[in-house]
Amino acid sequence: MATRRQILSGAAASVAGLVSARVFAAESNSTPANNMACETPSQALPSALPDNPPLASKLFPPKYKYGVGGTQLGNIFEVTPDDQAQAMLEAAWAVGTRLFDTAPFYGFGLSERRLGHFLDDKNPEDYVLATKTGRLLKADANPPNPGIWKGDLNFSYQFDFTAAGTRRSVEDSLQRLGVGKIDLVTIHDITEPMLGKDWREQLEIAKKGAMPELTRMREEGIIGGWGMGVNNLETCLEAMDAADPDIMLQATRYNLLDHKEALAKLFPKARANDVALIIGAPLGAGYLAGTERWLYGGDVPAGFADKRARMDKLANKHGTDLRTAALQFTTAPDIVAATIPGARNAEQARANHASMTQAIPAAFWQEMKQQGLIAEDAPTPG
Ligand SMILES: NC(=O)c1ccc[n+]([C@@H]2O[C@H](COP(=O)([O-])OP(=O)(O)OC[C@H]3O[C@@H](n4cnc5c(N)ncnc54)[C@H](OP(=O)(O)O)[C@@H]3O)[C@@H](O)[C@H]2O)c1
Numbered sequence: 063m064a065t066r067r068q069i070l071s072g073a074a075a076s077v078a079g080l081v082s083a084r085v086f087a088a089e090s091n092s093t094p095a096n097n098m099a100c101e102t103p104s105q106a107l108p109s110a111l112p113d114n115p116p117l118a119s120k121l122f123p124p125k126y127k128y129g130v131g132g133t134q135l136g137n138i139f140e141v142t143p144d145d146q147a148q149a150m151l152e153a154a155w156a157v158g159t160r161l162f163d164t165a166p167f168y169g170f171g172l173s174e175r176r177l178g179h180f181l182d183d184k185n186p187e188d189y190v191l192a193t194k195t196g197r198l199l200k201a202d203a204n205p206p207n208p209g210i211w212k213g214d215l216n217f218s219y220q221f222d223f224t225a226a227g228t229r230r231s232v233e234d235s236l237q238r239l240g241v242g243k244i245d246l247v248t249i250h251d252i253t254e255p256m257l258g259k260d261w262r263e264q265l266e267i268a269k270k271g272a273m274p275e276l277t278r279m280r281e282e283g284i285i286g287g288w289g290m291g292v293n294n295l296e297t298c299l300e301a302m303d304a305a306d307p308d309i310m311l312q313a314t315r316y317n318l319l320d321h322k323e324a325l326a327k328l329f330p331k332a333r334a335n336d337v338a339l340i341i342g343a344p345l346g347a348g349y350l351a352g353t354e355r356w357l358y359g360g361d362v363p364a365g366f367a368d369k370r371a372r373m374d375k376l377a378n379k380h381g382t383d384l385r386t387a388a389l390q391f392t393t394a395p396d397i398v399a400a401t402i403p404g405a406r407n408a409e410q411a412r413a414n415h416a417s418m419t420q421a422i423p424a425a426f427w428q429e430m431k432q433q434g435l436i437a438e439d440a441p442t443p444g
Contacts, residue, residue: 112418114399124190124245124340124400127393128418129161130154130411131342131404135176136169138404139355141213144176146407151180153408157415163311163342163402164239165194165250165291166231170205170217171238178239186243192311192340193239194250194291195231195272198222210358221257223249223268225275232279244284246340247276248291248311249301255293265300273305280308289337293357295328302335309399313342314357316398318350318373318388319366322437329397338399341392345403350388351410373435380426386417387426393418394441 112127134142134150142150151162162181164173174193181189197219205218222231232247249272254261276288287308290301298310310332316324316339332339349356349370356362374384392401405411427442436442 112393124161124192126159126161126190127400128159128389128415129163129190129192129340129400129402130159130414131402132162132164132168132173132177134404134406135164136167136173136211137213138168138210139212142406147176148180149408150405150411151177154405154411154415155180155184157412159411159415160189161192161400161402162189163192163340166199166235166238167194167197167219167250169211169213170208170215170219171199172211172213172215174235174238178241182240186241190245191239191241191243192246192248193235193244194248194311195228195235195276196221196223196250196252196268198227198231199234221264223252223264224271226271228272228275229279232285243286245286246309246311247279247285247288248309249273249276249288250291251293252290252297253292253294265297269301269304273301273307277306291342293343295324298328299331302331302337307337309338309340311340311342314346316341316392317344317346318384318391318436319346319363319369321391321440325437325439329395332397339395339397340399341401343404344392344401345385345388347404351385369435372433373430376426376429376433376435380423380429382420382422382426383417385414386420387422389414389417390420390422390443391436391440394443396441 113125114127130151135147162177164177166174168174181191199217199219201216202218203216205215208215222228232244235244236242249268251257252261252265252268257264276285279285280288289307289309289311290298291311291313292298293314295312295315298312301307301310310328312324312328314320315328328339343357345351347355347357349362349366354362356366370384373387377384377387389401389403392398403414405414422443424444427444430436431438431440
C-alpha cells in the first residue's frame with residue numbers, strides 16, 4: 063500500500079527535462095477542424111513520459127505526470143460501449159499511462175466498475191488509482207435526473223459528506239473497483255452548481271466529517287492521500303485552511319482558455335500549503351480538442367471561439383496542434399503534479415499520450431503571450 067509520502071520515494075528521478083528541445087520545423091496546412099481532431103503531429107519524440115521528481119518538501123504528487131480521466135467510462139454525454147471502454151484503457155496502459163481517475167458519480171458506479179475490471183490483473187504497485195467521495199449510491203432501476211450520464215443506470219445517489227458517509231463511500235469504492243487500496247480520494251463537487259445555495263453548509267459538514275475522516279483513513283493506510291475534486295477555486299482554498307489535504311483535483315479552472323484566477327489565487331496558496339494539483343478537464347471537456355462543447359453544459363463563453371481559432375492557427379504555424387498545447391500547458395507549472403484528460407476511445411488515449419511527448423517550440427509560447435492569448439505570468443513547458 064503506497065501511503066501518503068511513500069509514493070514520493072518511488073518516484074523516478076527523471077523529469078520534465080526528458081522532453082528535449084527539438085523544435086518542429088514543419089509548418090502544417092491543417093484547418094482548425096481537422097487539426098484539432100485525434101491526430102498528433104508525427105514528429106513525436108521517442109522519449110518516455112515525464113514523471114514527477116522525488117520532492118524534498120511534503121508535496122504529495124503521484125509519480126505520474128499524465129493520467130486518464132474516468133468520465134467517458136461512465137458514459138458521459140454518450141454511451142461508450144464496453145469493448146470500446148476496455149480498448150481505451152488497454153491502449154492507455156500499452157503506451158505507459160499509469161494514473162487513473164474515477165468517481166462513484168461517473169455513470170453512477172459504472173466508471174469504477176469498468177476501471178476495476180480492467181485493473182483486475184494488474185499489480186497495484188504499478189499504477190496510481192484515484193477516486194472520489196461525497197455521493198453514496200443506492201440501487202434504483204429508474205434513477206431520476208441522470209443528467210449527462212447516458213445508457214442504462216441501475217443506481218441513484220445521495221450526497222453525504224459526513225465522516226460515516228465518507229468511510230462507507232471509500233469502502234463501497236474498494237468493492238466496486240475490486241482493489242485493496244486507493245491511492246488518492248478527493249471530496250467531490252462541493253460547489254454551488256452541484257449542491258445549490260446551501261453548498262456552504264455541506265462544506266462545513268465536510269470540514270467536520272469527510273476531511274478529518276480521510277486524514278484518519280490516510281493514517282490507517284486505507285488510502286494514500288486525499289484532497290478536493292471540484293470545478294471551482296473557492297472550495298480548494300477553504301479546504302487548505304480547514305484541514306490537511308495532500309492534493310487538489312482542480313477541474314475546469316486551469317486550461318488554455320481560463321487560468322488567470324487560478325494562477326493568482328490557487329497556485330500561491332497551494333505552494334504555501336505544500337499541496338500539489340491535478341488538473342481535470344484540461345481540454346475543456348472537449349472544446350480544446352475540437353468539439354463544440356465547452357465543459358458540461360451551457361454556452362461557450364463569449365470570445366472563446368475567436369481565441370481558440372487564433373491559438374489553433376498559431377499552433378499550426380509552429381508545427382504543433384492545439385490539443386497538444388492544451389495538455390502540456392496544464393502540466394507546466396511546478397505545482398501541478400499531473401493532468402488527466404479523458405479519452406473516449408483507444409485512438410484518443412494514444413493521441414493524448416503522444417501529445418505529452420511532443421516538443422513544442424518556445425517561440426509558440428512567446429507568441430501566445432505576445433498576442434495576449436495566455437497570461438504573461440503563465441508557466442509554459444520547456
Ligand atoms: N470535479 C472533479 O473532480 C472533476 C471535474 C471534471 C473532470 N474531472 C476529471 O478530469 C477528467 C478529464 O475531464 P473530461 O474528460 O471531462 O474533459 P477533458 O479531458 O477536458 O476532455 C475530454 C473530451 O475531449 C475529447 N478528446 C479527448 N482526447 C481527444 C483526442 N485525442 N482527439 C479528439 N478529441 C479528444 C473527447 O470528446 P468526445 O467524447 O466528444 O470525443 C473527450 O470526451 C475526467 O474524466 C475526470 O476524471 C474531475
